[in-house]
Amino acid sequence: MFANIGELLVLLWRTLKALPLVFRHRRKVFDQLFEIGNASLLMACILSLFIGGVIALQTGPVLAERGLSSAIGGLVGLSVCKELAPVMMSILIAGRIGSAMAAEIGSMRVYQEIDALRTMNINPIHYLVLPRMVAISVALPILVIFAVLIGWFGGGMVAVVNEKIGLSFQAFLSNLRNIVDIGDVLNGLFKSFVFAVVIGIVSCHQGLITIGGPRGIGRSVTKAVVNSIVLILILDYFLTRFLLYFEN
Amino acid sequence: MSDEPLHIEPPQHSVRVEIKGLRKSYAGQQVLKGIDFEVKRGEIFVIMGPSGSGKSVLLKHIIGLETPDAGEILIEGESIDAPGVMDKYRLAMVFQSGALLNSLTVLENVSLYLSEHRLKPPDEIERIAMEKLEFLGLKNVGERSPSELSGGMKKRVAIARALIIEPQLILYDEPTSELDPLMAVVIGKEILALSERIHVTSIVVTHDRDLAFGIADRIAMMHEGNLLAIGIPDEIRHHRDPLIQRFLTADFNLNEKEPA
Numbered sequence: 001m002f003a004n005i006g007e008l009l010v011l012l013w014r015t016l017k018a019l020p021l022v023f024r025h026r027r028k029v030f031d032q033l034f035e036i037g038n039a040s041l042l043m044a045c046i047l048s049l050f051i052g053g054v055i056a057l058q059t060g061p062v063l064a065e066r067g068l069s070s071a072i073g074g075l076v077g078l079s080v081c082k083e084l085a086p087v088m089m090s091i092l093i094a095g096r097i098g099s100a101m102a103a104e105i106g107s108m109r110v111y112q113e114i115d116a117l118r119t120m121n122i123n124p125i126h127y128l129v130l131p132r133m134v135a136i137s138v139a140l141p142i143l144v145i146f147a148v149l150i151g152w153f154g155g156g157m158v159a160v161v162n163e164k165i166g167l168s169f170q171a172f173l174s175n176l177r178n179i180v181d182i183g184d185v186l187n188g189l190f191k192s193f194v195f196a197v198v199i200g201i202v203s204c205h206q207g208l209i210t211i212g213g214p215r216g217i218g219r220s221v222t223k224a225v226v227n228s229i230v231l232i233l234i235l236d237y238f239l240t241r242f243l244l245y246f247e248n
Numbered sequence: 249m250s251d252e253p254l255h256i257e258p259p260q261h262s263v264r265v266e267i268k269g270l271r272k273s274y275a276g277q278q279v280l281k282g283i284d285f286e287v288k289r290g291e292i293f294v295i296m297g298p299s300g301s302g303k304s305v306l307l308k309h310i311i312g313l314e315t316p317d318a319g320e321i322l323i324e325g326e327s328i329d330a331p332g333v334m335d336k337y338r339l340a341m342v343f344q345s346g347a348l349l350n351s352l353t354v355l356e357n358v359s360l361y362l363s364e365h366r367l368k369p370p371d372e373i374e375r376i377a378m379e380k381l382e383f384l385g386l387k388n389v390g391e392r393s394p395s396e397l398s399g400g401m402k403k404r405v406a407i408a409r410a411l412i413i414e415p416q417l418i419l420y421d422e423p424t425s426e427l428d429p430l431m432a433v434v435i436g437k438e439i440l441a442l443s444e445r446i447h448v449t450s451i452v453v454t455h456d457r458d459l460a461f462g463i464a465d466r467i468a469m470m471h472e473g474n475l476l477a478i479g480i481p482d483e484i485r486h487h488r489d490p491l492i493q494r495f496l497t498a499d500f501n502l503n504e505k506e507p508a
Contacts, residue, residue, distance in 0.1 A: 112345055116349070
């Protein structure tokens with residue numbers, strides 16, 4: 001995986017250089033956005049509802065026992081928006097969209113469709129990579145906004161329903177509002193944007209270097225998903241360290 | 249004023265291609281071992297040989313999909329590596345599998361070159377694409393997906409997609425592979441008809457002997473990365489090289505006894 005970092009950066013640089021052409025490829029960007037939203041929105045909402053709920057369930061009774069039930073809103077609020085929503089949504093998108101990107105571009109490579117594009121003087125980076133990169137970089141942060149709101153709602157619901165916590169929804173929300181500010185949400189959104197770029201570039205790159213037949217496509221899909229998840233988790237730590245400087 | 253008649257250069261529909269000392273290796277294995285030949289303007293030049301002889305790799309070099317380890321490819325005397333040369337000439341390739349984009353309809357595939365480069369207004373692009381499809385006997389397939397087409401239809405759509413470039417050189421990679429004999433004849437006739445109607449230079453890579461002798465102006469025989477012979481079909485047919493004769497006369501002979 002790390003042997004390809006140089007190639008990934010070159011591909012990223014070429015994609016960034018092609019950004020002025022994005023308006024020209026807007027139809028493909030919208031198609032990709034629809035694809036991502038259609039494939040992931042419902043799943044993202046269900047996932048985040050349960051993530052918020054389980055955080056409240058794990059921490060709520062312990063905090064309530066020690067008379068700290070007022071802190072549950074803040075704890076759920078911060079952990080969902082700064083960490084869980086961006087990371088879990090990115091992993092979900094790596095699995096659903098990254099794999100699809102690697103498979104689609106990989107099969108185009110194997111079945112000579114990319115060669116055909118090149119013979120027509122159509123740059124595969126402009127035609128295939130750019131729209132996917134732009135779409136995923138826009139779509140993932142939007143999905144994270146949904147995930148954060150629904151995750152908070154899930155946490156609040158558990159805080160209300162669970163008898164060991166027994167908090168009112170208003171109390172949960174007011175504590176959340178006191179502790180979480182817009183900077184925390186933006187922090188998570190920034191992370192998800194970086195993760196989107198990682199998923200997009202890793203998946204497109206894997207697709208473009210696919211060799212062999214259907215087995216090669218399968219290998220590329222697996223590599224795209226695994227490499228994206230590993231990079232997301234490693235980058236998450238360093239991004240968190242980096243963003244902490246701005247908070248202090 | 250001079251009395252000399254005004255000389256007007258006719259529009260050039262075809263190009264001359266020269267291959268000089270082309271070599272290529274993959275993972276230490278030599279695939280092209282110094283290939284030299286010239287294809288004249290408007291000629292149908294067939295490169296024939298068994299599978300794995302390096303024919304398709306050679307074709308990929310001519311269209312610029314591969315870069316050689318040594319040697320050069322010249323179009324109208326200009327190296328294809330020189331800046332702007334590949335943009336100056338209109339080259340097209342018809343791939344073995346057709347290589348149609350499965351995410352697009354047939355019509356979108358055919359019009360892809362014009363629409364991506366925004367060379368004409370959308371209405372006109374559609375009209376030209378329909379015209380090319382009809383030219384190849386493909387009516388009412390524009391809205392279909394390539395996956396719904398038969399092998400022969402896919403090949404003809406691929407030829408239509410190549411024609412929309414108004415090419416000066418068309419490269420065909422195994423145009424009759426995976427086709428039944430009747431469809432192979434249809435495709436062979438299309439290649440001949442195109443050459444006559446638009447005077448394009450054609451380089452055809454094939455191991456189909458009937459196609460090669462049916463359409464070629466000249467044939468080059470390839471074997472394991474080497475060119476064994478170049479000549480008009482009759483010269484190749486009567487060539488004395490045993491490898492060429494073995495390739496040309498290979499047949500099922502059920503009465504022939506296996507060597508002990």
